[in-house]
Amino acid sequence: MTTMDRPDAPPVRTHKENRKWVGQSIRRVEDPKFLRGRGGYIGDMTVPGMLHAAVLRSPHAHARITGIDAAEALAAPGVHAVITGAQAAQLCDPLPDFGPDPAKHTWRCLAVDKVRYVGEGVAVVVADSRYLAEDALALIDVEYEPLPAVVDPERALADGAPLVHDDLGSNCAYERTFDFGDVERDFAEADVIVTDRLRWHRSGGQPLETVGALADFDHATGELTVHTNSLSFTSYLFMVAGTMKIPANKLDIRPVPAGGSFGSKLFATKPAVIAGMCSREVGHPVQYLEDRVDNISNCDHHGSDRVYDVRLAMMRDGTIRGIDIDTVEDYGAYIQFGVGHHGNALAQVVGPYAMTSVRYRVRAAMTNKNQQGAYRGFGSEVNNWMLEQMVDKAARELDLDPVAIRRQNFIREFPHFIPTGNVYDSGDYDGVLDKALELSDYKHWRAEQAKAREEGRCIGIGLITAQERSVFSATEFWFWFDEPGAPVTSMPESVTLKVDATGGITATLYSCAFWGNSPETMVAQLVAEEFDCDPHDVAIVYQGSKNGLPATGPGGSRTTVMLAGAVEGATAKIKAKALRAAAHLLEANPDDMEWVDGGFQVKGVPEQRKSLADIAVMLHLFKHSFPEDMESGLEDSKVFDHPYTTMPSADRKDLGVFYPFMGHACHVPVVEVDLETGSVSFLAYAAVHDCGTLVNPRSLAGHIVGGTAQGIGTALYEEFVYDDDGQLLTSSYLDYLIPSAMEVPELKIGHHETPSPYTLHGIKGGGEGGRMMAPAAINVAVNDALAHLGVRVTELPITPDRLRAAIRAAKSRESG
């Protein structure tokens, strides 16, 4: 039920057949340097005269800073400077903040008069070495006046809670309710309303490499150069210049490979600003690298932390009519990305199911914890989990088969507009499900489950079907607000292709840094497909933000689709010039010529041919052989914008198209629960993903397995635990448990390919991989294992303690 006319979709494309390189699991072109230990990560960089910074962190969750005495630290050996939060506030403006009301929840690189979570920085030391900088930290004397802390999001919203930001006047940073479709009617007409309360605790990306920056401020030119592993959003980096109080054209941020991100290095501006500020103060290059405690306690990228109250409107035959979601999200002490995580969820809020209405209420709570940022899924994976728990509960309450209820509600016609207004471009959910049932040996495991139950063993099968949206548009960040009424924001990606005089091709990437994904391999395969060369012969260059073309960088599984569009566009321009040059050299009519196997030739006359190298050498060295208007060289760029994004309606009853390339997957873990210990182990795990046409199937399989491993962490082990006083109890890997090879099972992986009608080759994004589905699937599996005991777990992670408590509670219900 839209209140606006929908703009036309982009034209449906015809995809190339008989692809040579797209679809091949070639060896990644990035890998040799990493295999040889020559990765060139930020910690590997040194420059002459470089100093090191270390940050002093708050031991209190909430306290007023009443004084800082840094004299002793300043006099310590090797120390060049100590900058306190109050001094930093003079040197730099607040950090870039997309939150609801940045003037009232002001976020700075160091705390000024009050600390709001354990680990918040209060001062930075610059010294000759990291050892000496850390020595000096111990000499800084900070006086705190502790304040009561608030750590539970619902308590934070209650009257009388201690205020995290006094200026905000409340701990509710944002609240809004959206209705899409006829919610009232669907709920009034429902036979059954299934309700539940669900709790997802915070975990995070925790890449093995922390965030870091090497900054060099040149007082001669007024320019700041920052090398960092946190680069993204090249188009938005002028905001960092704003924080540094320098003109945007005096800032150059250069990407270095990152040792993983999973979202957690997205626009991580704080380390760059700290290093930049220090460098400007001391007049030397300064490197600031987080250590693990810095990162766990202060990365600004903890993942979602949600309480859900959900109602599902069901018909007795299993038809899902609508969903009413009321969620409180614990954002921690700051809210740099606003409630974009919920915008993200709204892109696929109904999953693969054809329901007709959605009510979505979100309240953003401020608490005394490190703030939320991005973690693989960006809030959509939490929605997947919530929805699948609800569908599973509905199946149980209506006594329906969990596979049948899902299949019955599948969307089958595409493009399909969901109630929020976003479009699902294409899909084949039955095909994926069929494949998954076969791959997982579903029937066999149901039989095993029955047998095991007779022996008193608890085996569970967790089949779920869920979405992976790809290629975001920025509207998800701002459709929450009625003002200012911005037009659709561009989210471009750019590529420059240069053909040198020998016909060799170099591709320049802007902001699409290497994060463990495969931007170089993707571009190399796409270029090879266009030019019929070997992908390993394509050279790749990363350009810094200065002089960089517009670019947004990785996030929301957008990289491959966007790079493909840019490569296609740049190729078209280069081939147009090459064709004209070849026609001129052969004295042929361009219309009579075609591209065949790496060159242009006269149709039907293969001996009348110029290879790309023939053309390139002429264009580079013999320009005067060509018509006046042809310039030397063979190089071109494409700035490729989001291929399908539309405006939300003014009344926000339709959010427009903002995440159109819809992937899908079915995960089927088989678990066994040990009732005595509360531990969960895997007997089998199958996953079938469909993210359109595959560029490198093995790379996608890597994202499926790796993402599933992270999902296992989220489901069973990983949690940033804060006690009632706001102390962080999991500040090391002794307590924050990342799955090892013993906790992750061997996966059976299946691919299904339903091309997108709107993208080059029909590619959709798939980088968030298994983490979109695994938490949901594992929770369903555990509940399936324990259903006969009346146990239903509604809280992640399912630690042995939580599981044992649920089992005990069910037992006492039974005996009571």
Added chain:
Amino acid sequence: MDRHDVTLTVNGRTSTVSVEPRKLLVDVLREDLGLTGTHVGCEHGVCGTCTVLRDGESIRSCTTFAVQVDGAEIRTVEGLAKGAELHPLQDEFWDKQGLQCGYCTPGMLMRACEIIEGNPDVTHDQVREGIASNLCRCTGYQFITEAVCAAAARMKADSAETTGAQA
């Protein structure tokens, strides 16, 4: 702070460095010897990112002081390839995509090296259990396990060939 001379043979090359007693082996490798292939992940002995071999056995270089290993023979990732030729482990990691971000990879390779050198007949399950000492946040371990098994088989075949050729 006083300093001590420490002599290390790293990847076959002997050097003496003068270090503070508190200086960690990983920092000596990275800063004093310029071998930045060995990384740190947790800096408290849990993740295995900093794994190097000391006299053939894997150690955590982030919780080892350089002075503790004075006189030792150390192997790091930089010692694996022979010029242009990758070590079979490196080659199989590449072929099977046993890496994504590459950050855990040097430590993982050295641990895998220890596993295979200790047991040329290592099984798939033993590899999985063996690499559980090292965290990888990207890959979910499956393709690493595949790669190590493939490398073990190749190294065994190679050594059989060499022995056969000698006989």
